Amino acid sequence: MKRFFKSINIPELLRPLGQMVVFSLGTTVVLSVIVLVLSLILDRTVVGQTLTGRLNVSLYTYTLINLPQVAIDGLTIGFVYAAIALGYTMVYGVLEFINFAHSEIFAVGAFVGVEILIALDKFGILSGASLVMAYVYLILAIIGGMLVAGALAVSVERVAYRPLRHASRLVPLISAIGVSFLLQDVIRLVESLTTGQFNRIFPTFGNFDRRVILGKMAMGATNITLGVSIKSMIVILSAVLMLVALNYLVNATKIGKAIRAVAQDHPTASLMGIDVNRIISLTFLVGGMLGGAAGVLYALKFTRIDAFVGFFPGLKAFTAAVLGGIGNMTGALLGGIVLGMLETYAGSYMGVFTMGAAGTEYKDIFAFSILILVLIFRPQGLMGANVAQKA
């Protein structure tokens, strides 16, 4: 036991935690300052007057009072993106290949988790479950989703990517797009044949929907409460755990060393006695499992899933991975947080700042514009691509 603890590299375990705190705080501060400055500028103009006419508060007060909640919301979705982005970044780091089908692997994870819970619910197990058991069932669902999604990712690699490993870069990408489309319809086929349903809904149980109130602020005639729902906390906590575990796996274990070696150079790694194919399979397994877990968490947070649920989160997560520097795990974390925050800030304030001319409907465009800007001015991403693996 003692030896086990001794073998754990504590600094390596803690490093990502520190980074998370820095990134979250940093992004929050930067974005908050930007919107506050904007609100001060716009306050005197017709924009501020319109808002004052409607809600009886100045634009600045409105912005300020809503900020904490917006930051928390942004952080939550940011961690979801980060968890999915890890899957893209793992595979990219090792194979330099965009696993376009990762979004569907994520969706499969979500479906498996939700189906497990629905089955439990049918036997009446969920409704009578104690709080502890509720968490046990949730963890069970997450593990189920992880296993199936991991297995699927490995088989997809085996069937659709491995034969193309030496082809030019676009060939496996096109194949991956094909897999993505194929899987969407396969999910739908399986779901509609077995359940006859199109939507699957995360059953209500446990205390996940409860909201912990952190504070109250008066704004004009209304009270704005600041709070976090328990499920958001679960999402953040799980994402943090996943990141820490993955970071540890890659940077402080023997397997991780092999993964890094393969990422640097396939032939040399194989000369060093590493089974490259096995390591690649392993990478897909880990990436797929992370995707599957993220899928179940996504279903927990947003309740409803369908066969096409993976597409947009997948695209956003990919954007996050590129934003942070694809191939770089810390980068995926940073990218996820930044993207989630940006999107939420933009979506929350754009409507007010433009007097309703452009609102949340441009949220996705915002994400893509960020992607394009980053790629133009800093194609290696915020953290630089592959720093750890490719010196």
Place this chain on the structure above:
Amino acid sequence: MTKRLMVVFSLLVFAGILISGPAAAADKIIKIATQSPLSGDNSAVGVDIKRGAEMALEQMSAPLVKMGFKVELAPFDDQANPDTGVANAKRIVSDPAILAVVGHYNSGVQIPSSEVYHTSALANVSPANTNPKVTTRGYLEVNRIVGRDDVQGVVGADFADSHKIKSVFVVHDKTAYGQGIAEFFKKRAEEKGMKVLGFEGTEEKANFDSLLSPIIAGNPDLVYFGGMYGQAAVLFKQAREKGYMGMYLSDDGFDSTDAVKIGGQTLLDGTGTFYSTVSGPATIYPGTAKFITDFKAKYNAAPQPFAAQGFDCMGICLKAIETAAKAGGNKLPTREAVAKAIRALKDYPGITGTFTFNSIGDPTVAKYFVIKVVSADPSKWNDNPVVKTLDIAPPK
């Protein structure tokens, strides 16, 4: 050489597949087509429009069968895509056995497709297209059994007004349907002196956090959603979780047991959840209860919105074909005769209303209901009480 052979071979395979295509029609076959999205994002509703029509065909084709006709369903998948819809429409009109079309879920597909029906006098009865333009083009062939956006939005706003609502936040789903209703709701709400705190469209299906910030900050008396339950219920649930306690109001896209599966108790909290609909509950139309039972027995799933309308559209087509055939001496009626017969139907007793069409194909009087959600139990969805009933003629 092998490549050439391969191409020839693959073409032969296609040809082989195509041999199994539909055979030429005999004189006594009547086909009624359905067009709805059977694949893609909208397929949940699209498939059930088809199923509703299928059930109606099975249950109500007896009079035609007695006259010696064979009645068949020809289901088409428009993929919610105008191009596919138009191509299907051309295929449909090229089959002389097809005498009527039940169809389209998306107004965006119905409008260009019905241009094709119009050129060959083929009748189209729509179960779901609420866009005013569907009928205002004034085609003899195009009818619908649902209300129009410009009425349902108004019904919602009037209802809100009767509940002394002073401020509203309007959200829609950026589809022709949802946005259409929401625009008219907003217009009427402003006329009634309500303060519209925001008007936002969103294609988002899961994460409404950023949309909720202005809603929570504005704290309106009412949040109106124009669109389908899949988004509405998720939005409503997330708003409650953030502490919003006002009233929810939506349209007939909300009418699905899944709405309460998603929203659960949150729909009942605060001032509650209401939705306006053109399809009345079982207590008003006894046929509906039987329809739901039959549907569940046949397809092992609860009907989605517009399944009942699909059923009625098919019923109307069958009835009109029967009338036209009788008038023509039990011969196969022409398409034009069928289109005229549909327009001439008087008080067709359907399960979602009693239908007579006006000169442009709108139902003369459409019944609108406002229903309150009172139970978090999905199995009790159909017991939700009607709190208001309105009979409204379509606008001129």
Place this chain on the structure above:
Amino acid sequence: MIPVFLKDIIKRLEEGIYPYVIILAHMVSGTALVYTSPRSNLAFLVLITSFFTLYYFKTDRRFKLIVGVVLTLFIFPVVGVRNIFYLEVIFQISVFAALALGLNIVVGFAGLLDLGYVAFYAVGAYLWAFFGSQQYYVLHFAPGTQPSNLPFLLPGDAFYLFMFAAILIAALTGILLGTPVLRLRGDYLAIVTLGFGEVIRVLANNLDKPLNFTNGPQGITPIQRPTMPQSVVEGFNALFGRIVGHQVTPADMYNVMFYLLALAVIIVIAFVTRRLDDSKIGRAWTAIREDETAAIAMGIPLVRMKLAAFAVGASFAGVMGVLLAGSRTFISPESFSFMQSIGVLSMVILGGSGSIPGVILGAATVTILNLQVLQGLSLYLSQLRQSDAVIPIINFAWANLSTQLDPAKYQRLLFGLILILMMIFRPEGLIPSQRRKRELASDKDGDKE
């Protein structure tokens, strides 16, 4: 793989007078079949494949040209007027063939994977939709609330002008979108173009406020068409009226007209593509596709050449967009989804990227699969389900077959399968381009790790 005697037979068939006989026999039998059974899918397929027989057998060029002209200008329109579904299929094949040829320049020649190609199609479509409808007068109305008696901004005949304008506007859009992103490596570029495609669709869906440019999800309708002179309709009737068997209406003639326009665009694209391929630009594209670094070293202006590919590809999509708006008289954002981009991509991949006949074959195959085969099979299954038929050996009643298995519902599955299988088993496509063929052959010798 193929028995020797078959090889011999085929070889003999390719010589002397046989090709002429086969082509004519195929064409005539196809026409006859379609004429006698105007609603049969099979007959139509026999007719349309005669085009490929024509392509495959080596004959005198003049003979090919004449047969091609007879097929496209006389037989297809007449057959199509008899059954407008055929004409629609031919029209959609032409539209998608033109789109696929345009994308082929970007993907096949320059090797830039563009996943948002329909964005340019949308630009063209909305260009004519805005100027060719009443939308200009609707600018200040929320969607759906405008009065119905508004005037049109431009006469319908401006359509032709806008076909040319669309070339410019779409090319400009291509340059505008391309300039910032074309420095990116291939796989990044793919995702960014995907993003662009979505951005254009979202814009089309949302530019109904503050000013109502696109009418949002409601779409723009009615869009004008160019005038159809009565004399053309009468002329067609006089020439073909007896063969067609019914009086041809202006609506029919519009269908024919848009088909012919699409055909004209295809011919122009094919011509331009072929000329480009043999030009300095074409060689530069090939060099870029094969090895960017080497291309730069050879002094090829990388970004400018990539931009050229982007702009040329975009301009063709723009023209087709105008054509689509005119033929449909209705445009909404639903036509320009990511699905469509993938559909066009799968046509290019299936046929063979870089190969003109290949891409046309790909477009034809995918369109026919999508419109005729999948839908046809679904209809057939539904007929079986309504009959009392039983699958013999396992004694399974068709009526019990779940409707969830309708092939028409699995379009995505089809596209996915095409992409995966082609990439694994035949990345050069059904009809590989000559140059690509040579490259693949040399790849096999050189590229061993």
